[in-house]
Amino acid sequence: MSRKKEIVIVLLILTSVSMIPGCTGIDPIENTNDQKRVEANGKELYDHITIGNNYQNWSYWPGKGEFEPARDPNGDLATTYVSNTSLSSLENKEGNMSAGSIIVKENFEPDKDLVAITAMYKVDGYDPEHNDWFWVKYSPDGTIEAEGMIEECNECHGMKKSNDYIFTAKLTEGIPAATPNTSRTPNATPTPEPTPRPDIKTMDIWIEGHVFKPYGNVEINMGDTIEWMNHEKYKNPRDLISEDGLWDEPVHLNYMKKFNYTFNETGTYYVSLRLNEVGSRQKITVI
Numbered sequence: 001m002s003r004k005k006e007i008v009i010v011l012l013i014l015t016s017v018s019m020i021p022g023c024t025g026i027d028p029i030e031n032t033n034d035q036k037r038v039e040a041n042g043k044e045l046y047d048h049i050t051i052g053n054n055y056q057n058w059s060y061w062p063g064k065g066e067f068e069p070a071r072d073p074n075g076d077l078a079t080t081y082v083s084n085t086s087l088s089s090l091e092n093k094e095g096n097m098s099a100g101s102i103i104v105k106e107n108f109e110p111d112k113d114l115v116a117i118t119a120m121y122k123v124d125g126y127d128p129e130h131n132d133w134f135w136v137k138y139s140p141d142g143t144i145e146a147e148g149m150i151e152e153c154n155e156c157h158g159m160k161k162s163n164d165y166i167f168t169a170k171l172t173e174g175i176p177a178a179t180p181n182t183s184r185t186p187n188a189t190p191t192p193e194p195t196p197r198p199d200i201k202t203m204d205i206w207i208e209g210h211v212f213k214p215y216g217n218v219e220i221n222m223g224d225t226i227e228w229m230n231h232e233k234y235k236n237p238r239d240l241i242s243e244d245g246l247w248d249e250p251v252h253l254n255y256m257k258k259f260n261y262t263f264n265e266t267g268t269y270y271v272s273l274r275l276n277e278v279g280s281r282q283k284i285t286v287i
């Protein structure tokens with residue numbers, strides 16, 4: 001056989017093999033988004049939560065809405081979305097999120113400009129030491145800023161280890177009922193976990209660096225309590241001053257120490273940090 005003929009035969013064989021179904025190089029399972037298991041991988045998760053199963057169609061964290069005041073260092077306001085799996089874990093009061101749960105948080109500047117998207121995704125067996133959470137931070141355009149077992153996320157969220165690393169609400173509380181029937185529960189009034197929502201009884205304010213978090217003015221109802229905590233990055237103490245003389249001496253707060261005050265009269269109050277910087281003075285309106 002001539003060399004030329006040999007080449008033609010080899011080419012013919014190759015072409016016919018590539019026409020056999022299944023040898024085309026395209027795996028049909030790869031093309032169906034919902035059948036595909038999402039790996040602990042920032043890019044894959046992003047595609048899943050934007051193209052596959054758009055998080056903006058998910059529920060907000062039950063009882064929360066858009067632009068909630070936030071203390072998370074990723075932004076000042078936050079909108080938090082829960083996937084179906086997370087939602088059923090909350091409904092069932094499991095006390096932890098089951099594998100597959102995804103929580104996505106949009107983080108905004110005070111003027112509601114989106115600055116980052118952060119997410120937690122629970123992947124069975126991924127990081128048992130930290131309850132298997134895979135963490136990721138995206139820029140608003142989807143660029144991955146950090147992903148994986150991010151130490152900083154695990155460390156701060158680790159304060160809530162007994163609540164599966166979740167800050168927003170106590171997982172065993174379930175979903176807030178629309179109209180709680182108080183007359184039927186004589187001795188079961190659980191003490192609510194302090195959260196930064198303005199419509200509940202205790203509001204948490206963190207002192208971070210030189211500023212109050214949430215940043216800006218806050219509004220509470222008469223009878224509500226505000227709890228301040230010193231969360232200064234370098235563990236410096238801070239002095240909390242009531243400019244209206246609610247307390248006489250500045251309250252000296254060491255790192256992670258808390259102080260609270262219940263506002264029993266309506267009015268406008270100012271608290272400050274003795275540091276003359278933007279954000280180190282906060283107006284509290286009690287209505």
Ligand code: HEC
Pocket residue numbers: 069070071072073078080103104105118119120135136137146150152153154156157165166167168169196
């Ligand atoms: C200094 C503490 C701190 C750090 C660091 C931190 N967070 Fe948070 N995070 C919070 C707090 C507090 C909340 C509750 C909502 C709020 O007040 O912002 C929260 C809420 C969240 C939520 C909504 C679910 C929940 O726990 O309530 C997600 C998702 C989240 N953070 C992701 C991240 C990711 C990803 C990182 C790391 C890149 C990170 N966080 C780093 C404090 C922190």
